[in-house]
Amino acid sequence: TQLLEQSPQFLSIQEGENLTVYCNSSSVFSSLQWYRQEPGEGPVLLVTVVTGGEVKKLKRLTFQFGDARKDSSLHITAAQPGDTGLYLCAGQNSGGSNYKLTFGKGTLLTVNP
Amino acid sequence: ETGVTQSPTHLIKTRGQQVTLRCSSQSGHNTVSWYQQALGQGPQFIFQYYREEENGRGNFPPRFSGLQFPNYSSELNVNALELDDSALYLCASSLVGGQTQYFGPGTRLLVL
Numbered sequence: 001t002q003l004l005e006q007s008p009q010f011l012s013i014q015e016g017e018n019l020t021v022y023c024n025s026s027s028v029f030s031s032l033q034w035y036r037q038e039p040g041e042g043p044v045l046l047v048t049v050v051t052g053g054e055v056k057k058l059k060r061l062t063f064q065f066g067d068a069r070k071d072s073s074l075h076i077t078a079a080q081p082g083d084t085g086l087y088l089c090a091g092q093n094s095g096g097s098n099y100k101l102t103f104g105k106g107t108l109l110t111v112n113p
Numbered sequence: 114e115t116g117v118t119q120s121p122t123h124l125i126k127t128r129g130q131q132v133t134l135r136c137s138s139q140s141g142h143n144t145v146s147w148y149q150q151a152l153g154q155g156p157q158f159i160f161q162y163y164r165e166e167e168n169g170r171g172n173f174p175p176r177f178s179g180l181q182f183p184n185y186s187s188e189l190n191v192n193a194l195e196l197d198d199s200a201l202y203l204c205a206s207s208l209v210g211g212q213t214q215y216f217g218p219g220t221r222l223l224v225l
Binding site for chain 2: 004031033040042044045088090099103104105106
């Protein structure tokens with residue numbers, strides 16, 4: 001069974017601070033995705049990383065996929081209250097036909113004004 | 114282009130009852146997946162449907178079943194409800210073989 005562990009589980013910071021959340025897997029995934037979920041909503045895809053060592057930037061968010069494709073990180077620069085939400089990482093394998101997502105438990109981020 | 118929609122938004126049932134949740138896929142998507150998200154947890158894969166047939170299943174008992182219709186909409190049925198079935202049920206649609214799954218807002222089920 002492939003597992004994804006996210007840390008920290010909870011994070012509360014002040015507006016303007018930087019933060020990094022981590023996602024570690026017990027095995028290799030073909031790709032890894034990061035989602036943000038707000039209360040009462042479904043997860044919304046932020047980014048997909050596929051290649052070991054890949055770095056992707058989305059405005060103030062920087063995503064990195066580890067060289068061995070077993071871990072990933074999300075760094076937010078100058079966090080804003082609008083960044084508040086549950087950040088989920090999910091692994092996906094291209095083998096087989098159903099492309100199911102395996103999610104971590106998430107990091108609940110609160111950015112205080 | 115409409116996104117993924119789910120109904121109802123909230124539902125309260127008692128133990129032993131049966132429930133049906135509904136999902137309309139995003140326009141053009143032919144694959145639908147269902148996930149269960151318990152409080153404080155990430156979503157867990159229940160099953161996926163493609164061409165009206167189950168196309169992969171997670172670690173859920175047979176009392177969780179589904180249907181996909183010719184218009185690609187889908188239902189999730191849960192029989193003999195248990196307290197632990199209380200959760201947010203998410204539907205996600207995608208193109209077959211596609212990496213990206215688009216999630217609906219979910220149905221929050223409370224079992225008393």
